[in-house]
Amino acid sequence: MKILRKPDWLKIKLENGKNYPLVKKIVQEQQLHTICTSGKCPNIGQCWSLGTATLMILGDICTRACKFCATKTGKPLPLDEEEPRKIAESIAKMKLKHCVITSVDRDDLPDKGAAHWAKTIVAIREKNPAIIIEVLIPDYEDELLQIVLDAEPDIVAHNLETVKRLTPSIRSRASYNKSMNVLEQIAKKKFIAKTGIMVGLGETQEEVIELLKEVKDAGCLMITIGQYLQPTKQNIEVAEYIHPDIFEFYKQTALKLGFVSVESAPLVRSSYMAERSFLNSLINKK
Numbered sequence: 527m528k529i530l531r532k533p534d535w536l537k538i539k540l541e542n543g544k545n546y547p548l549v550k551k552i553v554q555e556q557q558l559h560t561i562c563t564s565g566k567c568p569n570i571g572q573c574w575s576l577g578t579a580t581l582m583i584l585g586d587i588c589t590r591a592c593k594f595c596a597t598k599t600g601k602p603l604p605l606d607e608e609e610p611r612k613i614a615e616s617i618a619k620m621k622l623k624h625c626v627i628t629s630v631d632r633d634d635l636p637d638k639g640a641a642h643w644a645k646t647i648v649a650i651r652e653k654n655p656a657i658i659i660e661v662l663i664p665d666y667e668d669e670l671l672q673i674v675l676d677a678e679p680d681i682v683a684h685n686l687e688t689v690k691r692l693t694p695s696i697r698s699r700a701s702y703n704k705s706m707n708v709l710e711q712i713a714k715k716k717f718i719a720k721t722g723i724m725v726g727l728g729e730t731q732e733e734v735i736e737l738l739k740e741v742k743d744a745g746c747l748m749i750t751i752g753q754y755l756q757p758t759k760q761n762i763e764v765a766e767y768i769h770p771d772i773f774e775f776y777k778q779t780a781l782k783l784g785f786v787s788v789e790s791a792p793l794v795r796s797s798y799m800a801e802r803s804f805l806n807s808l809i810n811k812k
Contacts, residue, residue: 533767536753536792580626580662581613583646584639588630590698594687594724596757602634605642610649618653625650628662633699640666640673647677660720662796665700665708675715681748682712683720685796686741689733696727696762706744713745720748720787722796727754728765731772738780748787751776752794768792 584605591599606612617625627646632639643663650659660681663674675682686705687693693702705721712719721741725734734751741749751773756764770792777790 530764530767533769535770536755536767580628581616582628582630583609583613584629584632584642586630589633590631590700592687592698592700593696593762594727594754594757596761597630602630602632605635605639610642610646613646614649614653617650617657622654622657624658624660625654626660626662629664631664631699637673638664638666638670640670643674644677647674647679651678663708665704667704667708667711671708671711672715675712675717679717681718681720683722683748683796684708684712685722686737688723688727689729689737691733692727692729706740709741709746710744718748719744719746720750720796721746722750722752724752724754725768725772725776726764726766727762731775734776735779738776738783738785742780742783742785747785749780749785749789750794750796751780751788751790752796753792 585602587598587600587602588595589599589602613627627650629639629643643661647659647661650657658681659679660683661674661679662683662685663671665684666674684705686702686709687700688696690702693700709719709721723734723737738749753768753773754764756762773790773792773794777788780788780790
């Protein structure tokens with residue numbers, strides 16, 4: 527198989543600003559899990575330097591084994607009942623205005639972790655009344671989704687990850703149609719819905735445009751599009767490095783379709799510049 531050389535536009539400038547040590551210290555002291563580290567995110571230096579981090583709840587062991595993801599998979603440990611409090615206190619110490627919470631999948635639990643999600647959102651709000659809470663949730667539908675929504679997060683995201691054709695080979699125990707239904711249910715409940723995809727997995731431009739149309743029709747008006755980067759040798763290989771011009775094309779296409787917030791660039795990830803995306807969505811809705 528041909529080995530793809532990483533292009534210059536994917537070279538990352540290492541950042542270690544004044545906030546980086548503080549965020550790192552809080553994460554380590556509170557024994558928090560972050561998708562920044564477990565997902566080997568290329569933006570960790572930039573985000574932590576800005577004083578932001580995407581915190582991961584429900585442990586750090588996932589019950590699924592998606593081909594793109596570097597998060598550990600296996601039999602998870604019991605829930606940490608102190609986690610909601612620790613997350614809320616850590617966010618307060620970081621002095622965040624906008625927090626992003628995500629989680630592993632917990633198919634081993636009767637409610638798949640939905641109640642723990644709700645407890646975490648409530649704890650964050652009690653400790654940080656003015657904060658914007660963005661949650662990136664598993665494929666919760668119906669009653670499980672309602673448990674999370676009843677805690678009143680501000681933005682509810684669920685990632686499609688890839689186009690419909692590639693979903694069975696990329697995402698473990700997940701369904702494109704189910705994920706699209708999750709987004710539709712979020713939007714119908716009048717919450718801000720958000721999703722994210724990776725490109726460079728072998729999709730066509732036509733498939734991405736079709737996905738954008740379906741997402742918009744579902745009522746989801748915020749989207750992130752980024753280059754898939756193979757985090758470990760055990761993960762699926764990159765099929766193609768997408769040129770920045772194509773990312774700009776996807777962005778302009780999405781905006782023309784009516785999306786209010788689009789982050790589309792090679793190093794974009796689902797929580798990248800989350801606060802900016804939220805503010806843009808408010809401006810573009812007017």
